Each structure stands twice: as C-alpha cells, then as structure tokens.
Amino acid sequence: MHLLPLVLYAAAAAAYVAHFAWRDARTGRLATGTLGAGVLAHTFVIGMQTMEAGHAPLVGTSAAISAFVWMLGLSYLYVELTSDERSMGMFVALLMVLLDVIPALDPAITPRPPLLQSPLFTIHIVSVLFAYASFALAFVLGLTYVLLFKEIKAKQLGFFYMRLPSLQALDVMNARAVTVGWLCLTLGVAVGGIWATQVQASPDPRAQAMSVTDPKILVALVSWAVYSFAVVARRAAGWSARRAAYLSAIAFVLVLLNFVPIGYFLTKSHNF
Amino acid sequence: MRLFAIGLSHRTAPVDLRECVDFARGGVDVALSALASRGVGPEVVVLSTCNRAEIYAVGDSDATAERVGRFFSEYHNVPHARVAEHLYLRRGTEAARHLFRVAAGLDSLVVGEPQILGQVKAAYSTASDLHYTGALTNRLFHSAFAAGKRVRTETGLGEGAVSVSYAAISLAKKIFGHLKGRSVLILGAGEMAKLTGVHLQAQQVKAIAIASRTFSTAQNLASTLGGRAVPWEALDDALAEADIVITATGAAEVVLSRTRLEDAMRPRRNRPIFIIDIALPRDVEPAAGNLDQVFLYNIDDLQSIVQENLARRGGELRRAEAIVEEEVARFTSWMQSREVVPTVVALRQRFEAIRQGELARLEPKMAGLQPEARARIDEITRLIVEKLLLTPTEQLKALNDETTVVAYADALNKLFSLTARDSAPVIPDAPGDEGKDRTDATPSPGSRAGT
Numbered sequence: 001m002h003l004l005p006l007v008l009y010a011a012a013a014a015a016y017v018a019h020f021a022w023r024d025a026r027t028g029r030l031a032t033g034t035l036g037a038g039v040l041a042h043t044f045v046i047g048m049q050t051m052e053a054g055h056a057p058l059v060g061t062s063a064a065i066s067a068f069v070w071m072l073g074l075s076y077l078y079v080e081l082t083s084d085e086r087s088m089g090m091f092v093a094l095l096m097v098l099l100d101v102i103p104a105l106d107p108a109i110t111p112r113p114p115l116l117q118s119p120l121f122t123i124h125i126v127s128v129l130f131a132y133a134s135f136a137l138a139f140v141l142g143l144t145y146v147l148l149f150k151e152i153k154a155k156q157l158g159f160f161y162m163r164l165p166s167l168q169a170l171d172v173m174n175a176r177a178v179t180v181g182w183l184c185l186t187l188g189v190a191v192g193g194i195w196a197t198q199v200q201a202s203p204d205p206r207a208q209a210m211s212v213t214d215p216k217i218l219v220a221l222v223s224w225a226v227y228s229f230a231v232v233a234r235r236a237a238g239w240s241a242r243r244a245a246y247l248s249a250i251a252f253v254l255v256l257l258n259f260v261p262i263g264y265f266l267t268k269s270h271n272f
Numbered sequence: 273m274r275l276f277a278i279g280l281s282h283r284t285a286p287v288d289l290r291e292c293v294d295f296a297r298g299g300v301d302v303a304l305s306a307l308a309s310r311g312v313g314p315e316v317v318v319l320s321t322c323n324r325a326e327i328y329a330v331g332d333s334d335a336t337a338e339r340v341g342r343f344f345s346e347y348h349n350v351p352h353a354r355v356a357e358h359l360y361l362r363r364g365t366e367a368a369r370h371l372f373r374v375a376a377g378l379d380s381l382v383v384g385e386p387q388i389l390g391q392v393k394a395a396y397s398t399a400s401d402l403h404y405t406g407a408l409t410n411r412l413f414h415s416a417f418a419a420g421k422r423v424r425t426e427t428g429l430g431e432g433a434v435s436v437s438y439a440a441i442s443l444a445k446k447i448f449g450h451l452k453g454r455s456v457l458i459l460g461a462g463e464m465a466k467l468t469g470v471h472l473q474a475q476q477v478k479a480i481a482i483a484s485r486t487f488s489t490a491q492n493l494a495s496t497l498g499g500r501a502v503p504w505e506a507l508d509d510a511l512a513e514a515d516i517v518i519t520a521t522g523a524a525e526v527v528l529s530r531t532r533l534e535d536a537m538r539p540r541r542n543r544p545i546f547i548i549d550i551a552l553p554r555d556v557e558p559a560a561g562n563l564d565q566v567f568l569y570n571i572d573d574l575q576s577i578v579q580e581n582l583a584r585r586g587g588e589l590r591r592a593e594a595i596v597e598e599e600v601a602r603f604t605s606w607m608q609s610r611e612v613v614p615t616v617v618a619l620r621q622r623f624e625a626i627r628q629g630e631l632a633r634l635e636p637k638m639a640g641l642q643p644e645a646r647a648r649i650d651e652i653t654r655l656i657v658e659k660l661l662l663t664p665t666e667q668l669k670a671l672n673d674e675t676t677v678v679a680y681a682d683a684l685n686k687l688f689s690l691t692a693r694d695s696a697p698v699i700p701d702a703p704g705d706e707g708k709d710r711t712d713a714t715p716s717p718g719s720r721a722g723t
Contacts, residue, residue: 162428
C-alpha cells in the first residue's frame with residue numbers, strides 16, 4: 001500500500017528534474033500536482049494505518065521515516081506555494097524518494113509497547129520529525145545557496161544562475177528553516193528528557209538505556225548544539241550567509257546519520 | 273481576400289526616415305481612420321514602434337497594397353520616392369510569417385527582446401477596439417501572439433542580459449532579490465558614473481550617494497540624480513552602508529584596496545556588497561573579490577557575460593524559427609481552407625442555377641406529370657448536381673498550398689465564369705439537348721451524392 005506514494009513521489013521528482021532542466025511551466029505545474037497527489041496518497045496511507053493500529057503509526061524507525069517524508073512533503077509544498085519558487089523541488093523530491101524507499105520496503109506497523117503509551121511520546125516524536133523536515137529544507141536551501149554563490153563568484157553565470165532564486169531569498173528562507181527547526185528540536189528534546197525521567201522505573205530495557213551515552217540521544221544532542229550554534233552565529237556573531245549555508249548543509253548529514261543508520265543499528269534506547 | 277503587410281523597419285530604413293513615418297506620434301487611431309477614409313479595410317492594423325512602422329491590411333488585389341504604400345508618404349507628407357525604396361510588401365503566408373517573426377522578437381534589433389510582443393498586442397487591440405479587425409486579422413494576430421508566447425516560453429531566446437548595464441542590474445537582482453530599498457554608492461562623477469546612476473535609479477533603489485575627489489562635481493551629479501553627495505573623506509562610512517557600489521573614477525591608482533574593503537565589511541556584519549568596477553584603470557584591487565561577501569565585477573566581466581548571452585541566443589534562434597514555421601503552417605492551412613470557401617460556394621450556386629434554369633425551361637414539357645413525378649425529377653436532378661460537385665469540392669478543400677489554391681480558383685472561375693464574391697446566380701443559356709440528357713440521368717445505386 002505504501003508503494004503508491006513512493007511511485008507518485010518518484011514521478012514528481014522526475015517532473016521536477018525535467019522542470020529544472022528545461023524550465024517548462026507546464027512540467028513545473030505537473031510536478032507540483034504529482035507531489036501534492038503523493039502527499040495526499042501518503043496521508044491516506046497514514047490514516048489507514050492509524051485506523052488499523054488504533055494509534056498514530058509513529059513507532060519504529062520505518063514509521064518515523066514515513067512520517068518524516070510526509071511532513072517534508074507538506075512543508076515543502078507550503079514553501080513552494082507561498083514563495084512561488086519551484087527550483088528547490090528537485091532536491092526535496094529526490095530526498096523524499098530516497099527516504100521513502102525504507103517504509104515502502106518495510107510497511108509493517110509496529111505495535112505500540114506500553115512504554116510509548118504516553119501523550120509525551122507523540123509530542124516528542126512529532127516535534128523532532130518536524131524539526132528534521134525543516135532541517136532538510138534548510139539543507140536544500142544551503143546547498144543551492146552554495147551552488148549559486150560559487151557561480152556568481154566564479155563569474156560563470158550559467159546553469160544555476162538561470163534557475164535559482166536570488167542569494168538573498170535563499171539565505172532568508174534558509175535562516176527561517178533553521179530557526180523553525182531549532183525551535184521544534186528544542187521542544188522535542190526537552191519533552192524527551194522529561195519523559196525519560198518519568199519512565200526510569202519501567203522494566204523495559206530500552207527505558208534503562210535512556211542516557212546521554214546512547215548513540216541516538218548523543219547525536220541528537222550534538223545536532224541540537226550545532227543548530228543552536230547556527231542560530232547564534234548568524235544572529236549574534238554576524239556569520240556570513242555562505243558559512244551559514246555550508247553549516248546548514250553539513251549539519252543535516254548529522255541528522256540523517258542519526259535518523260537512519262543509528263536509528264536502525266546502534267541505539268539501545270530508541271529501537272522500537 | 274488577401275492579406276498584405278506593408279512597412280519599413282530598422283532592417284530597411286534609416287532612423288531619420290523611421291522617425292518621419294512614426295504613426296504613434298499622431299495617434300494610431302487617427303492613422304487607422306485615415307486609412308479607412310482612403311478605402312483601405314475593412315480589416316487593417318497599424319503597428320508602430322520606434323524600430324518599425326507596418327500596416328497589415330486585407331484587400332482584393334495588389335491595389336490595396338499600393339494604396340497602403342502611398343499612405344506612408346501621403347499621411348506623413350514625405351516624398352513617395354523617399355519612402356518607396358525602403359518599403360517591403362508581403363502577401364498572404366509571407367505576411368503572416370513576417371508578423372509572427374516580429375511578435376517572436378526575431379525581427380527585432382536586439383533579437384529576442386520581449387517588449388515587441390506587448391507592442392503587437394497593443395497595436396491589435398487599438399484596431400480591434402475601433403472595429404478595424406475582422407475574421408482574418410483576428411485569427412492572424414491571435415496566431416502571432418501564440419507564436420510569440422511559445423518562443424518566449426519554449427526557447428531561451430529572451431534570456432540573459434545583452435547589454436552591460438542590464439547585465440549589472442540582473443546580477444544585482446540575483447544577489448539581492450529586488451533592488452527596492454537598496455542603497456547605491458557611486459565613486460566618481462564622470463559620464464559613465466552618471467549613466468549607471470540613471471539605470472539604477474530606474475530600479476527604484478532607496479538612496480544614491482555620490483563620492484568624488486572634488487566635492488562640487490559630486491554635488492552636481494547628486495542634484496541631477498536626486499542623490500546625496502558624500503565627501504571623499506567619509507568614503508569608508510558610505511561603504512559600510514552601501515549595497516551596490518559603482519566605481520568610475522579617473523584615478524590612476526587603486527581606490528578600494530582589499531584591506532580597505534575588509535575593514536569596511538566588519539561593521540556591515542557580512543551583509544553582501546556588490547561592486548561594479550567600470551573604471552579603466554581599475555579602481556578596485558582584484559583580490560578584494562576573494563572576500564566572503566564581496567561580489568566584484570569589472571567592465572570586462574560584464575562584457576563577457578553579454579557576449580556569452582548573445583552566443584546562447586544564437587543557438588536558440590533555430591528553435592524559435594521552427595516554432596514560427598509551425599504556427600505559420602497552422603495559420604496558412606486555416607487561411608487556405610477559408611480561401612477556397614467562396615469558390616466552392618460560387619461553384620455550387622452556379623450548378624444549382626443551371627439546374628433551376630433547365631427545370632424552368634422544361635416546365636412546359638412536364639406540365640402533364642403528376643406532382644409526385646415532378647418531385648422525383650427535382651430530387652434526381654438535385655442528386656446529380658450534388659454528385660458532380662462532391663469530388664471537386666473535396667479536392668479543393670484538401671489543397672494545402674497557396675499558389676495552387678489561387679490557380680485552381682482562377683481556373684474554376686474561368687471555366688464556369690464564376691464571380692466568387694457575387695452570390696447572385698447567373699442563369700445560363702444551356703443547349704436544349706444537353707438539358708434533356710441531364711433530366712434523363714439517374715443516380716447510380718449506393719451513390720454518396722446528397723449526403
């Protein structure tokens with residue numbers, strides 16, 4: 001069932017690539033429409049899973065990735081519709097396809113263990129995932145900023161110069177995405193911390209593993225520190241837009257690392 | 273009815289003559305009514321821009337074109353001999369192709385410039401509002417808009433700046449988004465500085481500051497540009513504020529060194545600065561361009577961008593021409609299917625007239641027949657005529673080349689002495705025996721006649 005959104009995302013990615021290469025307005029509208037249809041289908045899938053399981057399908061890494069892809073799609077569509085700027089769609093849609101392969105291959109819904117039956121769990125995971133979606137957008141915006149910046153500096157005005165919005169626009173959107181992401185991550189980490197102290201008495205071994213030394217928690221805290229630095233460096237230290245762009249592009253690698261390999265293989269506290 | 277395009281443009285006429293025959297000066301509406309009063313029309317459109325003056329008209333013969341050609345000199349009180357040698361005349365498909373190329377910007381001085389499509393639209397809507405357009409011109413101009421729009425959206429012809437000042441402004445926009453609210457600093461008060469200042473002013477920048485070694489020349493330029501003069505000593509403060517800096521001093525040595533700019537960037541907290549060095553020798557040390565948020569372009573950089581854009585446009589030309597040809601083919605086939613219609617109608621009327629004439633002539637012989645038999649005779653003769661005309665009609669409608677259409681129409685006109693525009697049937701003096709033969713004929717079974 002999860003194949004339909006994946007197919008639609010892949011079609012949207014192809015259309016965004018074609019739109020980026022040839023800048024045909026009709027292909028652009030087609031890309032947006034297909035992505036919208038993909039998000040809609042994905043919403044339906046998540047809705048069905050919720051009905052089936054009796055709770056939101058947020059348990060387990062696959063389900064979390066699925067929810068993340070869905071939120072990224074929604075946030076990107078929001079940005080595209082408000083900024084009337086389609087050139088970032090190619091990068092976002094490709095990232096979505098890449099990640100959505102995981103829940104499509106592993107669509108089973110993990111039953112919710114007693115440990116996670118808390119409203120704090122939903123707040124924790126939704127805010128963290130939304131933070132990651134914002135960071136993904138910041139990553140794409142930072143990447144495109146660097147590409148355009150290099151072209152302008154090298155005085156070789158070509159491919160990206162013709163296709164991307166202004167440096168200023170990319171920088172402003174990047175700053176906004178990082179700030180929103182940082183706020184959500186702060187909330188998610190704080191709620192997670194409070195909740196972890198509440199479940200200390202639980203017999204579940206994962207509750208016992210909830211400590212700063214667990215790789216997942218550690219890397220999340222490092223990410224939070226890096227993004228905090230990004231926010232402060234830009235606002236207080238007057239970091240240049242180029243450095244901020246680089247940082248937001250590189251920091252997302254940390255997020256992805258934490259999300260997929262660590263989430264699957266290394267963590268002892270978050271392996272649901 | 274044929275389509276004519278008569279006019280002159282930057283390709284055929286010098287600028288002083290183009291200025292003389294500018295229809296826009298006295299109002300295109302006035303020119304249109306003057307044309308109508310000279311018997312040009314009912315369909316006529318006047319296109320007048322600073323690079324061309326053209327009249328698109330629909331008429332029966334080249335006499336219309338001749339009248340329009342004379343109109344250029346008569347209306348503007350210019351000796352006809354002076355205008356005539358610069359005028360071009362295009363007929364039918366050629367006229368359509370010309371207009372489509374004009375609308376697509378292929379005939380413009382700067383190939384691919386986008387303004388011309390708007391000017392063509394304005395010319396059409398002026399004529400249309402005053403009811404000077406009809407079926408042919410409506411279709412012609414809407415096809416031209418389609419061709420122009422397709423060229424703009426499907427090719428990169430209109431892309432990329434093709435003048436140095438436009439290249440600078442589009443770069444500034446790529447860095448800052450829009451230029452509203454941005455402040456500009458101009459170093460130097462010479463002619464180049466002034467020209468660039470005027471261009472930037474048109475972009476609604478927030479403030480223009482001018483600094484020059486001699487304060488009074490800075491003040492002079494500041495008053496013409498509506499800006500503010502900055503004393504040379506306060507240059508560093510002005511640098512800290514400016515977003516866009518134009519340097520055009522006549523100084524022999526470097527004015528803005530890398531270290532000076534590095535110092536200026538600190539209070540700016542890495543706000544980007546775009547420096548355009550149009551001075552020769554250079555005013556800005558090239559190494560300053562390596563600073564993080566300093567975007568430094570000199571006149572040669574801008575020049576080479578312009579050259580690249582021009583070269584790129586050349587590559588897109590072929591695609592644009594192909595689009596125009598597609599639209600021309602589409603329009604032409606419509607026009608031709610329309611052109612044969614009067615001939616087909618005249619042919620049918622002619623045959624019907626012969627039939628009616630024969631029936632009337634044979635009336636005395638049929639007086640004794642039953643009404644039913646008379647009705648049968650009427651039906652049979654009608655079917656014969658239908659069947660005779662079926663193949664020629666189909667063949668005529670299938671013609672797809674203008675000269676053949678005209679040749680066939682001429683031949684039919686002569687063979688059947690048709691007058692295409694005169695719908696009144698001509699009753700011929702047909703020989704009696706021939707008429708008898710026709711009434712005796714019966715349609716073959718399974719005939720498609722009458723369908």
